[in-house]
Amino acid sequence: MNDTILTCSLDFPRVSPGSAASYVRMIERLLEHVNGQLKTNPGIDGLIGCNPLNLMRTVQQNHASFMSTIITLNSVELLIRTVPWMYRAYHARGFTYDYFFVELIAWQIAVAECFDQPDQKTEIMSVYKWLAEHHEDLIKLSLTGAAPSFSVRDEADEMRQVFLLLLLEGDSYGCLRLVEQSIRTADDLRHFYLHVIWPAMCAIGQQWEYNRISVAEEHLATAIVGRVMAGLYPMISLCGVTCGKVVVSAGPNEFHEVGARMVADFMEMDGWDVTYLGANVPANVLLDILRIQKPFILALSIATVFNLGNGQELIRIVKEDPETRDIKLMVGGLAFKDMPHLWKEIGADGYAADAHSATLLSKEWWSERGYA
Numbered sequence: 001m002n003d004t005i006l007t008c009s010l011d012f013p014r015v016s017p018g019s020a021a022s023y024v025r026m027i028e029r030l031l032e033h034v035n036g037q038l039k040t041n042p043g044i045d046g047l048i049g050c051n052p053l054n055l056m057r058t059v060q061q062n063h064a065s066f067m068s069t070i071i072t073l074n075s076v077e078l079l080i081r082t083v084p085w086m087y088r089a090y091h092a093r094g095f096t097y098d099y100f101f102v103e104l105i106a107w108q109i110a111v112a113e114c115f116d117q118p119d120q121k122t123e124i125m126s127v128y129k130w131l132a133e134h135h136e137d138l139i140k141l142s143l144t145g146a147a148p149s150f151s152v153r154d155e156a157d158e159m160r161q162v163f164l165l166l167l168l169e170g171d172s173y174g175c176l177r178l179v180e181q182s183i184r185t186a187d188d189l190r191h192f193y194l195h196v197i198w199p200a201m202c203a204i205g206q207q208w209e210y211n212r213i214s215v216a217e218e219h220l221a222t223a224i225v226g227r228v229m230a231g232l233y234p235m236i237s238l239c240g241v242t243c244g245k246v247v248v249s250a251g252p253n254e255f256h257e258v259g260a261r262m263v264a265d266f267m268e269m270d271g272w273d274v275t276y277l278g279a280n281v282p283a284n285v286l287l288d289i290l291r292i293q294k295p296f297i298l299a300l301s302i303a304t305v306f307n308l309g310n311g312q313e314l315i316r317i318v319k320e321d322p323e324t325r326d327i328k329l330m331v332g333g334l335a336f337k338d339m340p341h342l343w344k345e346i347g348a349d350g351y352a353a354d355a356h357s358a359t360l361l362s363k364e365w366w367s368e369r370g371y372a
């Protein structure tokens with residue numbers, strides 16, 4: 001982190017667990033209040049760059065979700081990583097910087113009117129005052145890109161460049177042909193996943209963030225990657241089972257599934273008996289599956305900061321249920337990037353940064369339990 005970030009973060013107010021819980025409990029009411037204020041603001045069209053009000057509501061919904069997580073975890077790091085991203089992504093879509101300031105004032109008014117307990121009101125208010133006071137710093141961070149990014153190291157891998165271009169052109173046939181020509185062994189496949197697909201998808205995300213491609217194009221790229229991975233799966237499923245059961249899933253409300261699928265494939269190649277569930281699995285349904293399957297590990301993927309709270313709640317449920325509490329809980333995904341201690345705070349047993357590291361940690365746990 002650079003100096004601006006460090007200076008900004010020093011005076012970030014701490015919120016007590018009681019006030020954080022009240023904020024989370026009251027979030028829908030606060031949101032309604034804020035949306036009501038913004039909707040009737042006479043300058044709103046200009047502030048949101050003439051975007052539909054629905055997009056503004058989505059921005060507010062995201063704000064509410066990530067602020068709930070930030071306040072609950074008391075994490076200024078998470079805030080400094082998320083708010084500049086929010087400014088950047090929605091400014092690129094026409095929202096003015098003034099909009100974000102007006103929004104922060106609207107949250108202060110909502111907090112003042114909705115909270116009854118004076119000490120809780122003061123604590124939450126001080127967070128919003130801090131955000132408003134650091135508005136200019138946060139703009140600077142969003143412009144310089146100094147806050148941690150959502151990309152992996154940009155390696156000069158020629159295949160990655162070609163694959164990315166094909167994804168941006170929506171050329172699924174070209175992608176499949178590239179794979180057919182270049183992947184012969186399990187190691188080729190591992191390299192392709194980690195050094196071609198992963199960084200290429202991060203680059204797709206960056207294009208979305210700067211409003212250079214649409215959500216539809218983001219979907220198209222993911223759909224092509226899905227076809228490519230499905231095409232490679234027969235190579236993976238030929239590896240025999242030598243270890244225990246693993247359930248791999250994206251968390252509740254988590255629509256990003258490629259990372260989880262990559263982990264599932266790597267684990268399967270490493271001899272695990274894998275059940276891969278895909279995206280957005282509700283907590284109660286996941287719990288049912290865990291009770292039936294009794295896996296050794298649950299590998300949970302969380303990409304968006306907004307979904308950390310859902311992940312934390314799911315982990316709490318799994319850890320409290322007598323039938324599932326012994327399952328080793330590994331987390332990973334973009335939401336944890338550059339925040340190596342976050343996994344502990346949300347109650348997991350471990351974290352791995354990528355699919356290969358996930359297999360190493362799993363094997364470590366497996367031998368700790370006394371298995372070969």
Ligand code: B12
Nearest residue numbers: 201202205255256257258259301304305332333352354355
């Ligand atoms: C494709 C995509 C989508 C697709 C997902 C479709 C699908 N079926 O998966 C769609 C269009 C649905 C989508 C939606 C959204 N997205 Co999106 N999306 C992406 C994108 C471009 C690629 C994701 C991906 O496939 N990455 C490739 C995989 C391999 O990487 P990975 O998941 O990080 O996995 C690696 C590691 O993290 C790790 N790992 C992953 N999971 C696990 C689990 C365990 C247990 C372990 C050990 C390791 C591990 O292993 C993998 C490497 O080996 C990312 C950009 C990015 N940087 O990733 C944005 C991104 C994640 N999306 C973003 C956003 C904002 C959204 C939306 C809110 C808005 C939107 N774009 O419409 C919604 C949120 C929906 C929701 N509720 O989840 C932001 C998140 C920013 C933030 N502050 O959190 C990103 C970073 C884009 C950006 N640069 O702004 N998105």
